[in-house]
Amino acid sequence: MSKLVVVTHPNINQSLVNRLWVEELSSLGEDVKVHSLYEKYPDLKFDVEAEQALLSKYDEIIFQFPIHWFNVPFALKKYIDEVLAYGWAFGPGGDNMKGKKIRMAASTGGNKEAYEGGVSLDDLLQPMAISFKFCGCDVLPTHRIYGASHGLAEETIKTNAKEYSSAILA
Ligand SMILES: Cc1cc2nc3c(=O)[nH]c(=O)nc-3n(C[C@H](O)[C@H](O)[C@H](O)COP(=O)(O)O)c2cc1C
Structure with missing residues (x-):
């Protein structure tokens, strides 16, 4: 069964991580x-109706994005606010997301150490995970790469991209 990857990056042409992740997935x-x-919008x-129809076609959906200000990019928050609507994703008759597998894939500028011993990446993504669970989704482990602002080697990102595609296809 094919999987849907919803990518939110405001400037993918200047991206390193998310661009290489997309390249790997596109292959x-x-x-x-x-x-x-x-790209689409x-x-x-x-x-909203087209996006809901698209989400409905897939049992597993991946949301891929860079961390912006300790959060998802605002465009993804807007998407969630509008597309996972009352009466569609929750509330009366709102069972369209129920039972779907959801995975997040997030890149950070901060290195791994910055996310240890204090607020973790999973902590930052809790509101998203709780929202998906609220809609009856099964939330899978987040794929991640840390340290994009600390000179990640392209080879490191490509290896990470392979791990990402393996996780999706598993
Ligand atoms: C507006 C903005 C806010 C950012 N905020 C954070 C942040 O809070 N924490 C962090 O680790 N990185 C932050 N970053 C760095 C990005 O997460 C990082 O550049 C991105 O994950 C790298 O992926 P890319 O090569 O696909 O752009 C921020 C970047 C931008 C542009």
């Missing part, structure tokens, strides 16, 4: 459908 052919929000005016 998987029909197993993975990459859906880039900024440069003005971020989402077609």
